[in-house]
Amino acid sequence: MKPSLSIIVPVYNNERYLENTLNSVLCQSYEDFELLLIDDGSGDDSLTICHKFAGRDRRVRVICKENGGVSSARNRGLDEAQGKYIAFVDGDDCIDTKMYEVMIDILEGEKADLVNCRVIKESSYEDTPYEVGTIEVSDLPLNYLSKKGYFIDSSLNKVYRRELIGDTRFNETISYSEDKLFVTEVILKARTMALVSNAFYHYIQHKDSLSWKDSEDVWLGNFKVHQQIYRQMEAGGIIGAALDSAFRGYVRSIIALLRYDIKHRRKDAYNQTLMEHETVLKRFLKVTPLPLGKKLEYLTYIASYNLASLVHYYPKRRRS
Structure with a gap:
Protein backbone atom coordinates (compact mmCIF):
# COMPACT_ATOMS: atom_id res chain seq x y z
CA MET A 1 0.00 0.00 0.00
CA LYS A 2 1.38 3.39 -1.00
CA PRO A 3 2.06 6.00 1.71
CA SER A 4 0.06 9.20 1.83
CA LEU A 5 3.11 11.45 2.21
CA SER A 6 6.56 11.37 0.64
CA ILE A 7 9.21 13.32 2.59
CA ILE A 8 12.28 14.02 0.45
CA VAL A 9 15.61 14.69 2.17
CA PRO A 10 18.67 15.47 0.01
CA VAL A 11 21.77 14.28 1.84
CA TYR A 12 25.28 15.53 1.18
CA ASN A 13 28.01 15.37 3.83
CA ASN A 14 25.54 15.98 6.67
CA GLU A 15 26.99 13.43 9.11
CA ARG A 16 27.17 15.89 12.02
CA TYR A 17 23.50 16.86 11.88
CA LEU A 18 21.69 14.12 9.97
CA GLU A 19 20.65 12.00 12.96
CA ASN A 20 18.86 14.96 14.58
CA THR A 21 17.10 15.68 11.30
CA LEU A 22 15.95 12.11 10.77
CA ASN A 23 14.83 11.68 14.37
CA SER A 24 12.68 14.79 14.08
CA VAL A 25 11.06 13.40 10.92
CA LEU A 26 10.51 9.89 12.24
CA CYS A 27 8.92 11.27 15.43
CA GLN A 28 6.08 12.83 13.45
CA SER A 29 2.60 12.30 14.88
CA TYR A 30 1.51 11.75 11.27
CA GLU A 31 2.84 8.27 10.58
CA ASP A 32 1.65 7.38 7.06
CA PHE A 33 4.72 8.49 5.14
CA GLU A 34 7.81 7.33 3.32
CA LEU A 35 11.14 9.02 4.01
CA LEU A 36 13.28 9.23 0.89
CA LEU A 37 16.94 9.84 1.69
CA ILE A 38 18.69 10.90 -1.51
CA ASP A 39 22.43 10.57 -0.95
CA ASP A 40 24.09 12.93 -3.41
CA GLY A 41 27.52 11.32 -3.46
CA SER A 42 28.46 12.05 0.16
CA GLY A 43 32.11 11.64 1.05
CA ASP A 44 31.59 11.31 4.81
CA ASP A 45 29.53 8.86 6.92
CA SER A 46 26.16 10.28 5.85
CA LEU A 47 25.29 7.22 3.76
CA THR A 48 26.12 4.89 6.67
CA ILE A 49 23.73 6.89 8.87
CA CYS A 50 21.04 6.68 6.19
CA HIS A 51 21.33 2.89 6.01
CA LYS A 52 21.27 2.66 9.81
CA PHE A 53 17.94 4.46 9.94
CA ALA A 54 16.58 2.41 7.04
CA GLY A 55 17.40 -0.73 9.01
CA ARG A 56 15.40 0.55 11.95
CA ASP A 57 12.31 1.84 10.17
CA ARG A 58 10.66 0.32 7.11
CA ARG A 59 9.39 3.77 6.04
CA VAL A 60 12.94 4.89 5.23
CA ARG A 61 14.22 4.36 1.70
CA VAL A 62 17.82 5.18 0.72
CA ILE A 63 18.61 6.19 -2.86
CA CYS A 64 22.19 6.81 -3.98
CA LYS A 65 23.24 8.98 -6.89
CA GLU A 66 26.32 10.72 -8.19
CA ASN A 67 26.88 14.22 -6.89
CA GLY A 68 24.79 16.72 -8.82
CA GLY A 69 23.67 19.27 -6.27
CA VAL A 70 20.63 19.75 -4.07
CA SER A 71 18.26 20.40 -6.97
CA SER A 72 19.16 17.16 -8.71
CA ALA A 73 18.73 15.27 -5.42
CA ARG A 74 15.28 16.77 -4.86
CA ASN A 75 14.33 15.99 -8.45
CA ARG A 76 15.38 12.37 -7.98
CA GLY A 77 13.20 12.27 -4.89
CA LEU A 78 10.24 13.62 -6.86
CA ASP A 79 10.76 10.92 -9.48
CA GLU A 80 10.82 8.22 -6.78
CA ALA A 81 8.00 9.55 -4.58
CA GLN A 82 4.87 7.43 -4.20
CA GLY A 83 2.77 9.59 -1.87
CA LYS A 84 -0.15 11.80 -2.86
CA TYR A 85 1.45 14.55 -0.77
CA ILE A 86 5.05 15.81 -1.06
CA ALA A 87 7.31 17.56 1.44
CA PHE A 88 11.00 18.50 1.55
CA VAL A 89 13.40 18.71 4.50
CA ASP A 90 17.09 19.60 4.29
CA GLY A 91 19.58 17.19 5.83
CA ASP A 92 20.67 19.54 8.62
CA ASP A 93 17.30 21.04 9.62
CA CYS A 94 14.57 19.81 11.97
CA ILE A 95 10.78 19.83 12.11
CA ASP A 96 8.28 19.81 14.97
CA THR A 97 6.35 16.67 15.81
CA LYS A 98 2.91 17.94 14.75
CA MET A 99 4.02 19.54 11.48
CA TYR A 100 2.64 17.12 8.93
CA GLU A 101 -0.43 16.07 10.93
CA VAL A 102 -1.57 19.66 11.16
CA MET A 103 -0.64 20.67 7.63
CA ILE A 104 -2.24 17.65 5.95
CA ASP A 105 -5.41 18.18 8.01
CA ILE A 106 -5.48 21.71 6.60
CA LEU A 107 -4.92 20.48 3.05
CA GLU A 108 -7.77 18.03 3.34
CA GLY A 109 -10.10 20.23 5.36
CA GLU A 110 -9.65 23.34 3.23
CA LYS A 111 -9.26 21.41 -0.04
CA ALA A 112 -6.10 23.44 -0.70
CA ASP A 113 -3.43 22.56 -3.24
CA LEU A 114 -0.56 23.40 -0.89
CA VAL A 115 -0.08 24.64 2.65
CA ASN A 116 2.73 26.79 4.06
CA CYS A 117 3.90 27.20 7.68
CA ARG A 118 6.32 29.66 9.26
CA VAL A 119 10.03 29.05 9.82
CA ILE A 120 12.29 29.48 12.85
CA LYS A 121 15.98 30.27 12.33
CA GLU A 122 18.11 29.04 15.21
CA SER A 123 21.55 27.66 16.02
CA SER A 124 20.25 24.43 17.61
CA TYR A 125 16.91 22.68 17.49
CA GLU A 126 14.37 23.32 20.21
CA ASP A 127 10.97 21.71 19.81
CA THR A 128 8.24 24.35 19.92
CA PRO A 129 5.33 23.47 22.24
CA TYR A 130 2.29 23.02 20.03
CA GLU A 131 -0.51 25.56 20.08
CA VAL A 132 -3.37 25.76 17.61
CA GLY A 133 -2.41 28.27 14.93
CA THR A 134 -4.45 30.55 12.73
CA ILE A 135 -5.25 29.46 9.20
CA GLU A 136 -5.58 31.67 6.15
CA VAL A 137 -6.78 30.38 2.78
CA SER A 138 -6.82 32.15 -0.58
CA ASP A 139 -8.07 31.27 -4.03
CA LEU A 140 -5.56 33.82 -5.35
CA PRO A 141 -2.30 32.09 -4.33
CA LEU A 142 -0.14 34.43 -6.42
CA ASN A 143 -0.90 37.20 -3.96
CA TYR A 144 1.00 35.23 -1.33
CA LEU A 145 4.27 35.49 -3.28
CA SER A 146 4.88 38.91 -1.75
CA LYS A 147 3.56 38.07 1.73
CA LYS A 148 6.06 38.75 4.50
CA GLY A 149 6.88 36.49 7.43
CA TYR A 150 6.02 33.14 5.86
CA PHE A 151 9.15 32.27 3.85
CA ILE A 152 7.00 31.79 0.76
CA ASP A 153 10.15 31.46 -1.42
CA SER A 154 11.24 28.30 0.41
CA SER A 155 10.27 24.82 -0.76
CA LEU A 156 10.90 23.37 2.71
CA ASN A 157 8.06 24.72 4.86
CA LYS A 158 5.28 23.37 2.69
CA VAL A 159 3.20 20.30 1.93
CA TYR A 160 2.10 19.96 -1.70
CA ARG A 161 -0.40 17.80 -3.45
CA ARG A 162 1.65 15.61 -5.76
CA GLU A 163 -0.73 16.30 -8.65
CA LEU A 164 -0.06 20.02 -8.25
CA ILE A 165 3.69 19.56 -8.68
CA GLY A 166 3.15 17.29 -11.68
CA ASP A 167 6.20 17.49 -13.93
CA THR A 168 7.56 20.71 -12.38
CA ARG A 169 11.15 20.22 -11.27
CA PHE A 170 13.98 22.23 -9.71
CA ASN A 171 16.26 23.91 -12.25
CA GLU A 172 19.59 22.12 -11.88
CA THR A 173 21.54 24.78 -13.79
CA ILE A 174 20.89 27.54 -11.23
CA SER A 175 22.95 27.76 -8.05
CA TYR A 176 20.98 30.45 -6.23
CA SER A 177 17.25 31.14 -5.73
CA GLU A 178 16.29 27.80 -7.30
CA ASP A 179 13.79 27.36 -4.46
CA LYS A 180 12.01 30.58 -5.40
CA LEU A 181 11.69 29.51 -9.03
CA PHE A 182 10.29 26.07 -8.15
CA VAL A 183 7.82 27.46 -5.61
CA THR A 184 6.64 30.20 -7.97
CA GLU A 185 6.10 27.75 -10.82
CA VAL A 186 4.08 25.51 -8.50
CA ILE A 187 2.00 28.37 -7.10
CA LEU A 188 1.27 29.55 -10.63
CA LYS A 189 -0.60 26.27 -11.11
CA ALA A 190 -2.39 26.28 -7.76
CA ARG A 191 -6.05 27.13 -7.32
CA THR A 192 -6.01 27.47 -3.54
CA MET A 193 -3.22 27.88 -0.99
CA ALA A 194 -3.34 27.83 2.80
CA LEU A 195 -1.09 29.45 5.39
CA VAL A 196 -0.81 28.30 8.99
CA SER A 197 0.81 30.57 11.57
CA ASN A 198 2.74 27.80 13.39
CA ALA A 199 6.52 27.85 12.93
CA PHE A 200 6.95 24.10 12.44
CA TYR A 201 10.12 24.18 10.32
CA HIS A 202 13.45 24.85 12.04
CA TYR A 203 16.19 26.19 9.79
CA ILE A 204 19.37 25.37 11.71
CA GLN A 205 22.15 27.89 11.11
CA HIS A 206 25.41 26.09 11.79
CA LYS A 207 28.69 27.92 12.22
CA ASP A 208 30.29 25.73 9.58
CA SER A 209 27.39 25.65 7.17
CA LEU A 210 27.81 27.11 3.71
CA SER A 211 25.96 30.35 3.22
CA TRP A 212 25.53 32.19 -0.03
CA LYS A 213 28.69 33.61 -1.52
CA ASP A 214 29.29 36.92 -3.22
CA SER A 215 30.10 35.38 -6.59
Whole structure:
Protein backbone atom coordinates (compact mmCIF):
# COMPACT_ATOMS: atom_id res chain seq x y z
CA MET A 1 0.00 0.00 0.00
CA LYS A 2 1.38 3.39 -1.00
CA PRO A 3 2.06 6.00 1.71
CA SER A 4 0.06 9.20 1.83
CA LEU A 5 3.11 11.45 2.21
CA SER A 6 6.56 11.37 0.64
CA ILE A 7 9.21 13.32 2.59
CA ILE A 8 12.28 14.02 0.45
CA VAL A 9 15.61 14.69 2.17
CA PRO A 10 18.67 15.47 0.01
CA VAL A 11 21.77 14.28 1.84
CA TYR A 12 25.28 15.53 1.18
CA ASN A 13 28.01 15.37 3.83
CA ASN A 14 25.54 15.98 6.67
CA GLU A 15 26.99 13.43 9.11
CA ARG A 16 27.17 15.89 12.02
CA TYR A 17 23.50 16.86 11.88
CA LEU A 18 21.69 14.12 9.97
CA GLU A 19 20.65 12.00 12.96
CA ASN A 20 18.86 14.96 14.58
CA THR A 21 17.10 15.68 11.30
CA LEU A 22 15.95 12.11 10.77
CA ASN A 23 14.83 11.68 14.37
CA SER A 24 12.68 14.79 14.08
CA VAL A 25 11.06 13.40 10.92
CA LEU A 26 10.51 9.89 12.24
CA CYS A 27 8.92 11.27 15.43
CA GLN A 28 6.08 12.83 13.45
CA SER A 29 2.60 12.30 14.88
CA TYR A 30 1.51 11.75 11.27
CA GLU A 31 2.84 8.27 10.58
CA ASP A 32 1.65 7.38 7.06
CA PHE A 33 4.72 8.49 5.14
CA GLU A 34 7.81 7.33 3.32
CA LEU A 35 11.14 9.02 4.01
CA LEU A 36 13.28 9.23 0.89
CA LEU A 37 16.94 9.84 1.69
CA ILE A 38 18.69 10.90 -1.51
CA ASP A 39 22.43 10.57 -0.95
CA ASP A 40 24.09 12.93 -3.41
CA GLY A 41 27.52 11.32 -3.46
CA SER A 42 28.46 12.05 0.16
CA GLY A 43 32.11 11.64 1.05
CA ASP A 44 31.59 11.31 4.81
CA ASP A 45 29.53 8.86 6.92
CA SER A 46 26.16 10.28 5.85
CA LEU A 47 25.29 7.22 3.76
CA THR A 48 26.12 4.89 6.67
CA ILE A 49 23.73 6.89 8.87
CA CYS A 50 21.04 6.68 6.19
CA HIS A 51 21.33 2.89 6.01
CA LYS A 52 21.27 2.66 9.81
CA PHE A 53 17.94 4.46 9.94
CA ALA A 54 16.58 2.41 7.04
CA GLY A 55 17.40 -0.73 9.01
CA ARG A 56 15.40 0.55 11.95
CA ASP A 57 12.31 1.84 10.17
CA ARG A 58 10.66 0.32 7.11
CA ARG A 59 9.39 3.77 6.04
CA VAL A 60 12.94 4.89 5.23
CA ARG A 61 14.22 4.36 1.70
CA VAL A 62 17.82 5.18 0.72
CA ILE A 63 18.61 6.19 -2.86
CA CYS A 64 22.19 6.81 -3.98
CA LYS A 65 23.24 8.98 -6.89
CA GLU A 66 26.32 10.72 -8.19
CA ASN A 67 26.88 14.22 -6.89
CA GLY A 68 24.79 16.72 -8.82
CA GLY A 69 23.67 19.27 -6.27
CA VAL A 70 20.63 19.75 -4.07
CA SER A 71 18.26 20.40 -6.97
CA SER A 72 19.16 17.16 -8.71
CA ALA A 73 18.73 15.27 -5.42
CA ARG A 74 15.28 16.77 -4.86
CA ASN A 75 14.33 15.99 -8.45
CA ARG A 76 15.38 12.37 -7.98
CA GLY A 77 13.20 12.27 -4.89
CA LEU A 78 10.24 13.62 -6.86
CA ASP A 79 10.76 10.92 -9.48
CA GLU A 80 10.82 8.22 -6.78
CA ALA A 81 8.00 9.55 -4.58
CA GLN A 82 4.87 7.43 -4.20
CA GLY A 83 2.77 9.59 -1.87
CA LYS A 84 -0.15 11.80 -2.86
CA TYR A 85 1.45 14.55 -0.77
CA ILE A 86 5.05 15.81 -1.06
CA ALA A 87 7.31 17.56 1.44
CA PHE A 88 11.00 18.50 1.55
CA VAL A 89 13.40 18.71 4.50
CA ASP A 90 17.09 19.60 4.29
CA GLY A 91 19.58 17.19 5.83
CA ASP A 92 20.67 19.54 8.62
CA ASP A 93 17.30 21.04 9.62
CA CYS A 94 14.57 19.81 11.97
CA ILE A 95 10.78 19.83 12.11
CA ASP A 96 8.28 19.81 14.97
CA THR A 97 6.35 16.67 15.81
CA LYS A 98 2.91 17.94 14.75
CA MET A 99 4.02 19.54 11.48
CA TYR A 100 2.64 17.12 8.93
CA GLU A 101 -0.43 16.07 10.93
CA VAL A 102 -1.57 19.66 11.16
CA MET A 103 -0.64 20.67 7.63
CA ILE A 104 -2.24 17.65 5.95
CA ASP A 105 -5.41 18.18 8.01
CA ILE A 106 -5.48 21.71 6.60
CA LEU A 107 -4.92 20.48 3.05
CA GLU A 108 -7.77 18.03 3.34
CA GLY A 109 -10.10 20.23 5.36
CA GLU A 110 -9.65 23.34 3.23
CA LYS A 111 -9.26 21.41 -0.04
CA ALA A 112 -6.10 23.44 -0.70
CA ASP A 113 -3.43 22.56 -3.24
CA LEU A 114 -0.56 23.40 -0.89
CA VAL A 115 -0.08 24.64 2.65
CA ASN A 116 2.73 26.79 4.06
CA CYS A 117 3.90 27.20 7.68
CA ARG A 118 6.32 29.66 9.26
CA VAL A 119 10.03 29.05 9.82
CA ILE A 120 12.29 29.48 12.85
CA LYS A 121 15.98 30.27 12.33
CA GLU A 122 18.11 29.04 15.21
CA SER A 123 21.55 27.66 16.02
CA SER A 124 20.25 24.43 17.61
CA TYR A 125 16.91 22.68 17.49
CA GLU A 126 14.37 23.32 20.21
CA ASP A 127 10.97 21.71 19.81
CA THR A 128 8.24 24.35 19.92
CA PRO A 129 5.33 23.47 22.24
CA TYR A 130 2.29 23.02 20.03
CA GLU A 131 -0.51 25.56 20.08
CA VAL A 132 -3.37 25.76 17.61
CA GLY A 133 -2.41 28.27 14.93
CA THR A 134 -4.45 30.55 12.73
CA ILE A 135 -5.25 29.46 9.20
CA GLU A 136 -5.58 31.67 6.15
CA VAL A 137 -6.78 30.38 2.78
CA SER A 138 -6.82 32.15 -0.58
CA ASP A 139 -8.07 31.27 -4.03
CA LEU A 140 -5.56 33.82 -5.35
CA PRO A 141 -2.30 32.09 -4.33
CA LEU A 142 -0.14 34.43 -6.42
CA ASN A 143 -0.90 37.20 -3.96
CA TYR A 144 1.00 35.23 -1.33
CA LEU A 145 4.27 35.49 -3.28
CA SER A 146 4.88 38.91 -1.75
CA LYS A 147 3.56 38.07 1.73
CA LYS A 148 6.06 38.75 4.50
CA GLY A 149 6.88 36.49 7.43
CA TYR A 150 6.02 33.14 5.86
CA PHE A 151 9.15 32.27 3.85
CA ILE A 152 7.00 31.79 0.76
CA ASP A 153 10.15 31.46 -1.42
CA SER A 154 11.24 28.30 0.41
CA SER A 155 10.27 24.82 -0.76
CA LEU A 156 10.90 23.37 2.71
CA ASN A 157 8.06 24.72 4.86
CA LYS A 158 5.28 23.37 2.69
CA VAL A 159 3.20 20.30 1.93
CA TYR A 160 2.10 19.96 -1.70
CA ARG A 161 -0.40 17.80 -3.45
CA ARG A 162 1.65 15.61 -5.76
CA GLU A 163 -0.73 16.30 -8.65
CA LEU A 164 -0.06 20.02 -8.25
CA ILE A 165 3.69 19.56 -8.68
CA GLY A 166 3.15 17.29 -11.68
CA ASP A 167 6.20 17.49 -13.93
CA THR A 168 7.56 20.71 -12.38
CA ARG A 169 11.15 20.22 -11.27
CA PHE A 170 13.98 22.23 -9.71
CA ASN A 171 16.26 23.91 -12.25
CA GLU A 172 19.59 22.12 -11.88
CA THR A 173 21.54 24.78 -13.79
CA ILE A 174 20.89 27.54 -11.23
CA SER A 175 22.95 27.76 -8.05
CA TYR A 176 20.98 30.45 -6.23
CA SER A 177 17.25 31.14 -5.73
CA GLU A 178 16.29 27.80 -7.30
CA ASP A 179 13.79 27.36 -4.46
CA LYS A 180 12.01 30.58 -5.40
CA LEU A 181 11.69 29.51 -9.03
CA PHE A 182 10.29 26.07 -8.15
CA VAL A 183 7.82 27.46 -5.61
CA THR A 184 6.64 30.20 -7.97
CA GLU A 185 6.10 27.75 -10.82
CA VAL A 186 4.08 25.51 -8.50
CA ILE A 187 2.00 28.37 -7.10
CA LEU A 188 1.27 29.55 -10.63
CA LYS A 189 -0.60 26.27 -11.11
CA ALA A 190 -2.39 26.28 -7.76
CA ARG A 191 -6.05 27.13 -7.32
CA THR A 192 -6.01 27.47 -3.54
CA MET A 193 -3.22 27.88 -0.99
CA ALA A 194 -3.34 27.83 2.80
CA LEU A 195 -1.09 29.45 5.39
CA VAL A 196 -0.81 28.30 8.99
CA SER A 197 0.81 30.57 11.57
CA ASN A 198 2.74 27.80 13.39
CA ALA A 199 6.52 27.85 12.93
CA PHE A 200 6.95 24.10 12.44
CA TYR A 201 10.12 24.18 10.32
CA HIS A 202 13.45 24.85 12.04
CA TYR A 203 16.19 26.19 9.79
CA ILE A 204 19.37 25.37 11.71
CA GLN A 205 22.15 27.89 11.11
CA HIS A 206 25.41 26.09 11.79
CA LYS A 207 28.69 27.92 12.22
CA ASP A 208 30.29 25.73 9.58
CA SER A 209 27.39 25.65 7.17
CA LEU A 210 27.81 27.11 3.71
CA SER A 211 25.96 30.35 3.22
CA TRP A 212 25.53 32.19 -0.03
CA LYS A 213 28.69 33.61 -1.52
CA ASP A 214 29.29 36.92 -3.22
CA SER A 215 30.10 35.38 -6.59
CA GLU A 216 29.13 35.96 -10.19
CA ASP A 217 27.33 32.60 -10.30
CA VAL A 218 25.17 33.57 -7.32
CA TRP A 219 24.03 36.87 -8.78
CA LEU A 220 23.59 35.47 -12.28
CA GLY A 221 21.47 32.69 -10.81
CA ASN A 222 19.44 35.23 -8.87
CA PHE A 223 18.93 37.25 -12.05
CA LYS A 224 17.93 34.23 -14.17
CA VAL A 225 15.33 33.18 -11.63
CA HIS A 226 13.69 36.60 -11.37
CA GLN A 227 13.81 37.17 -15.11
CA GLN A 228 12.17 33.79 -15.75
CA ILE A 229 9.48 34.37 -13.13
CA TYR A 230 8.58 37.75 -14.61
CA ARG A 231 8.52 36.47 -18.17
CA GLN A 232 6.40 33.46 -17.25
CA MET A 233 3.87 35.65 -15.49
CA GLU A 234 3.80 38.14 -18.34
CA ALA A 235 3.37 35.39 -20.94
CA GLY A 236 0.64 33.79 -18.81
CA GLY A 237 -1.42 36.98 -18.78
CA ILE A 238 -0.92 37.65 -15.07
CA ILE A 239 -1.74 41.25 -14.17
CA GLY A 240 -1.95 43.36 -11.06
CA ALA A 241 0.06 43.20 -7.84
CA ALA A 242 1.63 39.79 -8.53
CA LEU A 243 3.11 40.94 -11.85
CA ASP A 244 4.22 44.25 -10.35
CA SER A 245 6.01 42.40 -7.56
CA ALA A 246 7.69 40.07 -10.07
CA PHE A 247 8.81 43.08 -12.12
CA ARG A 248 10.34 44.71 -9.04
CA GLY A 249 12.21 41.49 -8.26
CA TYR A 250 13.45 41.31 -11.85
CA VAL A 251 14.77 44.89 -11.75
CA ARG A 252 16.39 44.43 -8.33
CA SER A 253 18.21 41.38 -9.70
CA ILE A 254 19.64 43.53 -12.53
CA ILE A 255 20.72 46.20 -10.04
CA ALA A 256 22.39 43.44 -8.01
CA LEU A 257 24.44 42.48 -11.09
CA LEU A 258 25.48 46.10 -11.59
CA ARG A 259 26.35 46.40 -7.90
CA TYR A 260 28.52 43.28 -8.12
CA ASP A 261 30.32 44.66 -11.19
CA ILE A 262 30.99 47.96 -9.43
CA LYS A 263 32.20 46.31 -6.23
CA HIS A 264 34.64 44.08 -8.11
CA ARG A 265 35.77 46.80 -10.56
CA ARG A 266 34.37 45.04 -13.63
CA LYS A 267 33.80 47.99 -15.93
CA ASP A 268 33.33 45.97 -19.13
CA ALA A 269 30.87 43.61 -17.44
CA TYR A 270 28.98 46.60 -16.00
CA ASN A 271 28.68 48.22 -19.43
CA GLN A 272 27.52 44.94 -20.97
CA THR A 273 24.88 44.41 -18.27
CA LEU A 274 23.65 47.97 -18.58
CA MET A 275 23.47 47.77 -22.39
CA GLU A 276 21.42 44.56 -22.23
CA HIS A 277 18.95 45.75 -19.61
CA GLU A 278 18.84 49.55 -19.83
CA THR A 279 15.42 49.53 -21.52
CA VAL A 280 13.91 47.47 -18.70
CA LEU A 281 15.50 49.65 -16.03
CA LYS A 282 14.28 52.88 -17.60
CA ARG A 283 10.76 51.48 -18.02
CA PHE A 284 10.76 50.49 -14.37
CA LEU A 285 11.79 53.98 -13.26
CA LYS A 286 9.15 55.52 -15.49
CA VAL A 287 6.15 53.42 -14.44
CA THR A 288 6.94 52.42 -10.84
CA PRO A 289 6.21 54.78 -7.93
CA LEU A 290 9.32 54.93 -5.73
CA PRO A 291 10.49 57.00 -2.76
CA LEU A 292 12.80 59.77 -3.95
CA GLY A 293 15.84 58.27 -2.23
CA LYS A 294 15.35 54.85 -3.83
CA LYS A 295 14.75 56.40 -7.25
CA LEU A 296 17.97 58.42 -6.98
CA GLU A 297 19.85 55.28 -5.89
CA TYR A 298 18.66 53.39 -8.98
CA LEU A 299 19.40 56.34 -11.25
CA THR A 300 23.00 56.53 -10.03
CA TYR A 301 23.45 52.81 -10.65
CA ILE A 302 22.38 53.13 -14.28
CA ALA A 303 23.82 56.55 -15.17
CA SER A 304 27.38 55.40 -15.89
CA TYR A 305 30.12 53.23 -14.45
CA ASN A 306 32.09 56.27 -13.24
CA LEU A 307 29.13 57.88 -11.46
CA ALA A 308 27.99 54.58 -9.95
CA SER A 309 31.50 53.94 -8.68
CA LEU A 310 31.79 57.45 -7.26
CA VAL A 311 28.51 57.12 -5.35
CA HIS A 312 28.47 53.44 -4.37
CA TYR A 313 32.05 52.17 -4.33
CA TYR A 314 34.51 54.79 -3.14
CA PRO A 315 32.60 55.97 -0.02
CA LYS A 316 32.29 52.35 1.18
CA ARG A 317 35.96 51.73 0.46
CA ARG A 318 36.98 54.73 2.57
CA ARG A 319 34.77 53.56 5.46
CA SER A 320 36.36 50.10 5.41
